[in-house]
Amino acid sequence: MDEIIFDVKNVTKIFGETEETKVNALKNVKLEIHRGEFTAFVGPSGSGKSTLLNVMSGFDTPSSGHVFLSNKEIDKMSGNELSNFRRDHIGFIFQSYNLIPVLTVKENVEYVMTLQNIDKDERDRKVSQYLKSVGLEGKENRYPSQLSGGQQQRVAVARAMVSNPDIVIADEPTANLDSKTGTDLIDMMLELNEKFGTTFIFSTHDPIIMKKAKRLITLKDGQIVSDETK
Amino acid sequence: MMFIKIGYRNIFRNKRRSLLTSIIIGLGLAAMIITDGFLSGMNENMIKIITNSLVGEGQIHHPKFRDSMKIEDQIQNISKVKEILDSDVDVKAYSQRTISFAMISSPRAMKNVSLYGIEPDKEILVSNINKQIIEGDFVSNENSLVIGDTLQKRLSVRLGDKVVVTVAKAKSGEISQELFRITGIIKAGSKEMDEKSAFIHISRGQRLLGIEDNIHEIAVKFKNISQKQKDHSSLWEKINVTGNLGESWENIVPSFVGMMSLVDQLKGLIAMILIVLVALGIINTLFMALYERMFEFSVLRALGTKGREIILMIVSEAGSLSLVSIIAGIIIALFIAIPLKIWGVDFTGIDLAQVTFKEPIYFVFTYSQFVIFPIATFIFTLIVGFYPAIHASRIKMSEAMKRSL
Numbered sequence: 001m002d003e004i005i006f007d008v009k010n011v012t013k014i015f016g017e018t019e020e021t022k023v024n025a026l027k028n029v030k031l032e033i034h035r036g037e038f039t040a041f042v043g044p045s046g047s048g049k050s051t052l053l054n055v056m057s058g059f060d061t062p063s064s065g066h067v068f069l070s071n072k073e074i075d076k077m078s079g080n081e082l083s084n085f086r087r088d089h090i091g092f093i094f095q096s097y098n099l100i101p102v103l104t105v106k107e108n109v110e111y112v113m114t115l116q117n118i119d120k121d122e123r124d125r126k127v128s129q130y131l132k133s134v135g136l137e138g139k140e141n142r143y144p145s146q147l148s149g150g151q152q153q154r155v156a157v158a159r160a161m162v163s164n165p166d167i168v169i170a171d172e173p174t175a176n177l178d179s180k181t182g183t184d185l186i187d188m189m190l191e192l193n194e195k196f197g198t199t200f201i202f203s204t205h206d207p208i209i210m211k212k213a214k215r216l217i218t219l220k221d222g223q224i225v226s227d228e229t230k
Numbered sequence: 231m232m233f234i235k236i237g238y239r240n241i242f243r244n245k246r247r248s249l250l251t252s253i254i255i256g257l258g259l260a261a262m263i264i265t266d267g268f269l270s271g272m273n274e275n276m277i278k279i280i281t282n283s284l285v286g287e288g289q290i291h292h293p294k295f296r297d298s299m300k301i302e303d304q305i306q307n308i309s310k311v312k313e314i315l316d317s318d319v320d321v322k323a324y325s326q327r328t329i330s331f332a333m334i335s336s337p338r339a340m341k342n343v344s345l346y347g348i349e350p351d352k353e354i355l356v357s358n359i360n361k362q363i364i365e366g367d368f369v370s371n372e373n374s375l376v377i378g379d380t381l382q383k384r385l386s387v388r389l390g391d392k393v394v395v396t397v398a399k400a401k402s403g404e405i406s407q408e409l410f411r412i413t414g415i416i417k418a419g420s421k422e423m424d425e426k427s428a429f430i431h432i433s434r435g436q437r438l439l440g441i442e443d444n445i446h447e448i449a450v451k452f453k454n455i456s457q458k459q460k461d462h463s464s465l466w467e468k469i470n471v472t473g474n475l476g477e478s479w480e481n482i483v484p485s486f487v488g489m490m491s492l493v494d495q496l497k498g499l500i501a502m503i504l505i506v507l508v509a510l511g512i513i514n515t516l517f518m519a520l521y522e523r524m525f526e527f528s529v530l531r532a533l534g535t536k537g538r539e540i541i542l543m544i545v546s547e548a549g550s551l552s553l554v555s556i557i558a559g560i561i562i563a564l565f566i567a568i569p570l571k572i573w574g575v576d577f578t579g580i581d582l583a584q585v586t587f588k589e590p591i592y593f594v595f596t597y598s599q600f601v602i603f604p605i606a607t608f609i610f611t612l613i614v615g616f617y618p619a620i621h622a623s624r625i626k627m628s629e630a631m632k633r634s635l
Contacts, residue, residue, distance in 0.1 A: 057532065059627040080536055087534020098529040102239035107232075114232045115534050159533075 005166050005199050006033035006056060011065035013051050013222075025051040027222040028065070033167070033201060038193050040202040040213035048222040049203040050171075056201070057090060057169055058082045070166050087115050091160030091198075093170035097152040099144040105131070105155050106140035112163045130158040133195075134188060150181035154188070161192060167199040174206045186212050233539050237546025241554065244519070251515040252555040258508040259559030259607050263599045264566050265500050269493050270594035271574070275587060277479075280486055282358040283418070284346070284427075285479050286325075286449035288466075293475040295446055296482075301330050301400040304444040306473040311448065314468045320452050321465070323355035327447040328435035333396040334377070334428060336385040343381065343428045345397065347435020347445075356451045359416060359429065365389055366414035372434045375410035378424030379417045387412055395430070399440040406438050419579070419586030450476075508607070509614045516548060516618040528627045537623035544622055548615025549608065556604045563600075567593045 008031040016022040026048050033039060041049045054060040056067055058074045067075050070089055077085060091112075099108045109130060110123045118126075131137055134154040144152050153173060160168045170189075174182030186209055193200055202209050210216060218226040241248045281287045290311060292303040305311060308326075315324050328347035333340055350369045354360045359376075360368040366389045369376050375393065377385075387393060389412055396407045410430065418424055436442060469476030480487045520527075527540055535543075574590030 059528075059532070083531065083534050083536045086532060092529075092532050094529065098526070100236065100526070100530070102236055102243060107235075111232070112533050115539075 003035040004032045005035045005037075005070060006031070006201075007068040007071075008032070008052075008056065009066045009068070011052075011055055011062040011067060013048075013055060013060070014063045025222050026055065026062070029222070029224060031217070031224065031227075033199060035166070035199055036193070036197045037215055038190060038200045038213055039215040039217060040204050040209050041217050041219060042204060042210055043219035043225075047219040049219055051222075052219065053169055053171065053201070053203050057092070058086060087112060088163070089166045091163070091165040091168040093153070093156045093160050093168060093173045095172045095175045097144070097149065097156050097176075099152055099155055099159070101144050104141050104143055105136060105147070108144070108155055109158045109162055111159065116163060118163075126162050127158075130162045131155075133161075133192060134158045148181075150177055150185065153177060153181075153185055157185070157189060157192070161196065161198060164196070165198070167201060170200060170202045172204050172206070173202065174204070174209060179208065182206060183208050233543040234546040237543045237548075238550040240519070240543075240547045241550045247515060247518070248551060248554070251511055251551060252558050254511040255508050255552065255555030255607070255611070256558030256562055258504045258511075259556060259603060260562035260566065262501050262504050262603050262607075263559070263563035264570075264593075266497055266599050266603070267567055267593040267595060268570065268575070268591065269497050270596060271570075271591045273490050273493055274594055275589065275591050276486070276490070279586070279588060280483060281451075281479050283420075283423070284357055284359065284449065285482050286356050287452050288450035288476065288478045289482055290448040290450065290469055290474050290476045291446065293473075296475075299329070299331070301398070301439050301441065301446070304441060304446055305448065308443070308445065310472045311469060311474060314465070314472070315448070315450065318465050318468075320454070321450060322453045323352065323451045325349050325352035325356040325449050326432060326445040327353075327449065328432060328439060328441065328444075329446040330397050330435070330439055332428065334375075334381070334385060335394045335396065336387045336391065338386040339384055341381060341384050343377075343426050345395065345435065346427065346429045347432040347438075348429055349432050353449075356449045359418070359423075362416040362418045362423075363414050364417045366412070368414055369429050369431055370413060372431045373409075373411050374413040374431060376414035376416060376429040377412060378427060379415050380421070380425040381428070382412070382415050384425065389413070389415060395428070395438070397438055399438075401440070406440065408434070408438055419588060505610060509610070512548060512551070512611055512614045513617060515551070516544065516615060517621075519547070520544070520618050520622050524622075524625060527622050527625050531625065531627050540623040540625075541616065541619040544619035545612055545615045548611050548619075552608045552611035555611075556607055559607070560600060560604065567595065571595065 008029055011026055011029045012024070013026040014022055014024050029052060041052065043049055051060070055062050058077065061075050066073055069085070072085065074082065074085060100111065103111065106127050109127045113123045113126065127140070131140060134157055136151060136154055136158070139147065139151070144155070147155065174185060177185060189200060190212060192198060202213065204210065214230050216228045216230070217224055290305060292305055294300070295303040315321050326349055330345050332343050332345035334343055348369060354368070363376070364379060375395065385393065391412050392409055393412060394407055395410055396405060398404070399406045416423065432445070436444065466476035530540060570593035574592040576590045577587040578589065580587050
């Protein structure tokens with residue numbers, strides 16, 4: 001639990017080029033995320049949650065400061081290095097599920113493993129294991145459009161976790177789900193967190209996640225204003 | 231393989247758009263095939279008309295005759311030339327001719343013509359003048375004179391009327407006049423033939439010109455028609471050794487060859503226009519698909535997909551679309567080409583480059599239409615697909631993902 005998996009050092013992110021348009025989205029943010037944490041970023045709209053997750057994911061570069069994931073400085077990586085790094089170390093769960101619509105459930109889940117050139121038998125084994133873990137056994141050959149929102153998000157969870165990433169970043173994963181489905185999903189992710197020791201970071205407004213998160217980081221005006229570990 | 235699979239399946243996501251794009255590309259390909267087949271048919275038709283005329287598929291003259299048109303410039307070593315022609319396996323038939331300027335006088339008018347002395351029984355194997363007879367018979371005896379229908383009107387004569395033919399004799403240049411009876415009227419569809427040519431028996435022509443057994447021209451018909459002078463180069467080399475000049479039809483009527491080359495350039499121009507239209511269709515479709523899926527591409531990038539893998543995915547989509555379009559294009563082309571091959575398009579009587587079409591233009595199927603054109607379309611589609619693909623691979627993820635993270 002003590003191993004630092006994400007180390008955000010004095011990150012500042014400024015949007016806009018002139019004084020009039022300049023927005024200071026992140027202000028000297030310092031943050032450490034430890035392996036196995038189940039952390040939620042909360043705060044009002046415009047507080048900097050999305051910008052912080054973008055910078056931590058390598059989707060955006062900080063204006064100043066550094067971001068380390070598993071001791072690798074991701075803001076210095078080239079495009080291909082970053083692609084490989086994300087593929088091998090980060091799993092993503094998006095608000096709108098964002099499965100690949102032309103791939104079946106099985107193909108969606110094994111997508112990242114295909115990028116990693118993992119052999120077919122191993123892929124089949126892990127897909128089967130994770131689909132079982134998210135309760136979607138028997139739905140391997142369905143297309144995303146043939147699943148409910150909750151089921152699609154479960155596929156997205158399986159896809160994010162199947163390659164054993166160091167961390168799973170989830171952007172408001174329950175925002176498009178009803179409260180029961182959302183609760184079930186969070187319970188399932190908690191179970192996976194405990195079972196596999198996978199680190200989770202959420203950006204959320206959902207009180208269920210806030211309640212179940214083991215660490216709650218509150219942002220306001222681009223700064224961390226509170227950091228509670230339960 | 232995964233990226234190719236995604237690219238292929240993506241074309242079925244918006245079936246209506248893919249169908250419309252396929253039809254556009256398919257129609258472009260079909261138009262290229264039809265244009266090529268039709269213009270090739272036109273060329274073939276015109277070659278047939280040219281080579282079935284007095285031109286034949288090849289001609290032999292004294293080296294100076296075609297420029298000078300002097301009666302004295304006769305074919306040399308005729309027996310040797312005939313021996314070469316008789317022994318050449320590619321030669322189907324040949325016919326000897328005398329050619330001179332002449333004046334034909336009727337009681338009402340006088341006209342200048344090119345007077346051809348021909349071997350009637352051999353001429354019909356080389357040209358189809360006999361088939362152009364619209365009244366009377368082909369040259370049948372030494373008193374026969376066959377003229378074109380326009381000349382007939384100018385001279386105000388009818389079949390069976392007598393006319394006087396005046397020529398200048400060889401060497402002496404003395405005037406030689408003889409009486410002929412009009413036995414046949416032809417209508418070839420060309421001014422040169424219908425107004426300015428007349429045909430008599432070769433022996434009468436030789437006598438009239440005072441050239442004994444000499445001749446001015448041998449028209450040759452080959453077993454396999456060939457456009458290229460070089461295809462018969464060995465025959466022409468042998469002929470040239472005899473002190474004469476042997477040439478294929480393309481050298482005899484270079485203006486016609488130039489016209490055919492113009493047709494080829496026209497085909498190229500049409501193909502280029504169609505290719506540009508096809509390219510715009512593909513780029514438009516792919517960009518529309520791309521902007522719709524911008525977020526999806528960023529998700530793929532987020533999952534670790536590299537830029538070049540995104541390119542492969544989109545180019546595969548373009549390739550899949552192209553394959554479907556090519557099949558559609560070939561089907562459309564066949565639907566149009568087969569009736570054109572069977573029934574043709576009737577251009578009978580229409581003049582083009584001094585050639586009058588005498589039969590319908592039939593579609594000509596070629597290997598390139600159904601192999602080279604589709605391959606070119608496929609490769610071109612892939613190349614065009616790179617533009618939107620590269621655009622998508624350079625997507626700025628933080629911008630595209632604002633909807634989510």
